[in-house]
Amino acid sequence: MVDYLPNFIVGVEGIDEVLPDLLYPGSLVVIAGHPGSGKTTLASTICYRNALNGNKCLYISFQESKKKLFRIMKNFGMDFEELENKGLYKLLRMPITGNVEEIIEQLSKTMAEYAPKVVIVDSVNALTQFISNTKIRALLQNYFYSLSETLNGVTILVAELPLGEEKLGLGAVEFVADTILVLKHRIERGVLARVMEIRKARGAPISIAEIPFTIAKGKGVVALTPPILTKIPRRGAKLKLPCNVLERVLDHVHKGHVIYVEQPSFFRPAESVPLLLGIAFKNNLKALIVSYGYPPETQLNLTIHAYSICGYSREDLRKVIEEHVVFTAINPFSYSLAETVAEEIRLAGEYGDNADMVVFHSVELPAIAEKLSSNYLANLYNQMNMLKKMGKLIIRVGSYVNDEMSNLFSALADVVIKYIPTEANEGEQKYRVYIWGRGRKPYLLKYEDIQGCLKEVCEIIKEKLKLQKQCSQHTVEGDRYGSM
Ligand SMILES: Nc1ncnc2c1ncn2[C@@H]1O[C@H](COP(=O)(O)OP(=O)(O)OP(=O)(O)O)[C@@H](O)[C@H]1O
Numbered sequence: 001m002v003d004y005l006p007n008f009i010v011g012v013e014g015i016d017e018v019l020p021d022l023l024y025p026g027s028l029v030v031i032a033g034h035p036g037s038g039k040t041t042l043a044s045t046i047c048y049r050n051a052l053n054g055n056k057c058l059y060i061s062f063q064e065s066k067k068k069l070f071r072i073m074k075n076f077g078m079d080f081e082e083l084e085n086k087g088l089y090k091l092l093r094m095p096i097t098g099n100v101e102e103i104i105e106q107l108s109k110t111m112a113e114y115a116p117k118v119v120i121v122d123s124v125n126a127l128t129q130f131i132s133n134t135k136i137r138a139l140l141q142n143y144f145y146s147l148s149e150t151l152n153g154v155t156i157l158v159a160e161l162p163l164g165e166e167k168l169g170l171g172a173v174e175f176v177a178d179t180i181l182v183l184k185h186r187i188e189r190g191v192l193a194r195v196m197e198i199r200k201a202r203g204a205p206i207s208i209a210e211i212p213f214t215i216a217k218g219k220g221v222v223a224l225t226p227p228i229l230t231k232i233p234r235r236g237a238k239l240k241l242p243c244n245v246l247e248r249v250l251d252h253v254h255k256g257h258v259i260y261v262e263q264p265s266f267f268r269p270a271e272s273v274p275l276l277l278g279i280a281f282k283n284n285l286k287a288l289i290v291s292y293g294y295p296p297e298t299q300l301n302l303t304i305h306a307y308s309i310c311g312y313s314r315e316d317l318r319k320v321i322e323e324h325v326v327f328t329a330i331n332p333f334s335y336s337l338a339e340t341v342a343e344e345i346r347l348a349g350e351y352g353d354n355a356d357m358v359v360f361h362s363v364e365l366p367a368i369a370e371k372l373s374s375n376y377l378a379n380l381y382n383q384m385n386m387l388k389k390m391g392k393l394i395i396r397v398g399s400y401v402n403d404e405m406s407n408l409f410s411a412l413a414d415v416v417i418k419y420i421p422t423e424a425n426e427g428e429q430k431y432r433v434y435i436w437g438r439g440r441k442p443y444l445l446k447y448e449d450i451q452g453c454l455k456e457v458c459e460i461i462k463e464k465l466k467l468q469k470q471c472s473q474h475t476v477e478g479d480r481y482g483s484m
């Protein structure tokens with residue numbers, strides 16, 4: 001007869017994908033962490049998700065009352081009451097004082113009768129703190145250590161780490177355990193950043209040592225697994241440029257390319273983004289704009305305003321823009337770095353396979369927030385490669401802050417466009433544009449060249465408007481005569 005081998009998951013999206021073999025029958029797991037780091041939430045998630053898969057879970061709590069635990073977990077989208085009613089979950093509250101032999105007897109009875117596949121002990125510190133007799137304590141600890149083997153299941157021991165302490169100090173269990181996860185939290189720019197360190201994983205090859213995560217209402221633990229690709233992806237399809245002058249200088253760009261546009265900090269040429277949106281119009285692409293500085297409404301208004309030289313009505317412009325562009329905004333100071341990267345990738349994915357172009361606006365802000373740290377650069381580079389793999393043309397627009405940032409952003413790009421201010425007369429700031437494509441000669445374009453380019457974008461918009469009008473006429477006629 002073949003033994004039934006249960007399959008265990010962590011149950012957190014993003015973790016099971018990168019570490020599918022973290023939990024297996026017979027494994028002993030330690031979840032350690034500082035106060036409030038999310039130990040109970042993670043342990044409950046593992047308990048809940050496996051129970052839903054039919055692997056009954058026994059939660060041994062020395063701390064939280066059932067009522068409180070159920071209420072908090074419900075906030076995270078886990079209905080333990082329902083699970084309990086289905087017989088898939090049992091909570092055992094253990095007295096911290098009491099006769100150890102009696103405790104073990106009660107536990108053994110529950111194990112035999114209930115036969116859980118997942119057992120959580122929250123927390124083992126209760127055992128070590130309140131049982132002073134070392135012999136008796138060892139008895140109870142050994143009982144828990146050998147439980148997963150006996151049950152052919154998973155035992156999870158939650159261990160509390162004092163704040164500031166990184167060493168577990170749990171003694172023998174660190175050697176006995178098959179998997180050790182350490183939950184940590186630190187403050188990044190006044191924002192809470194959580195990471196899960198995978199300190200040991202006997203069953204799985206580890207390529208990622210730390211997984212950033214958040215705890216979110218309605219969702220519980222959400223992994224922000226960094227987008228790490230070991231290979232640099234190839235560039236994608238060729239794209240046409242929206243005007244003659246850009247075609248002359250750059251010939252074309254590819255999906256997967258990075259275009260970096262830099263403006264002086266004291267003026268932002270209104271047409272820099274609208275000009276490049278011409279690529280979306282010309283190639284019939286959808287563009288997603290992620291601004292770190294402007295709310296979506298303002299971005300739309302500024303874009304409409306930049307096209308006012310075209311001479312079309314506001315409504316017409318809005319229609320064409322909205323057909324091709326989605327505006328979003330992120331305040332990089334309200335998220336940790338890992339959260340910002342995860343949010344950007346999520347946004348880029350959310351607009352579907354259609355969003356072939358992602359424009360990041362005010363890119364100097366997250367760079368300042370992160371002080372251009374090596375961690376920031378690694379995240380940025382990985383994120384760019386991920387978007388490249390997703391086949392997006394990446395446009396990064398930012399203000400000049402210092403040479404270090406400027407050189408770095410330029411080095412990461414395939415095309416660099418820099419605005420250089422010249423004279424300001426009669427209230428109008430004029431400029432030249434330095435433009436350079438990797439492997440090509442750098443050019444210096446005049447103000448008039450750029451204005452001419454925008455006029456050509458107007459022509460593309462005009463074609464779009466014609467098409468839209470034809471389409472709506474067809475629809476009206478279709479409605480009138482009924483569809484074929
Ligand atoms: N509704 C919520 N939305 C987002 N985060 C929440 C919500 N409720 C609680 N949290 C976060 O979840 C964390 C609590 O997690 P949890 O109780 O799992 O931690 P713990 O490590 O078990 O803590 P302790 O050491 O106190 O046992 C808190 O730090 C809190 O910030």
Ligand SMILES: [Mg+2]
Pocket residue numbers: 039040041
């Ligand atoms: Mg807890």
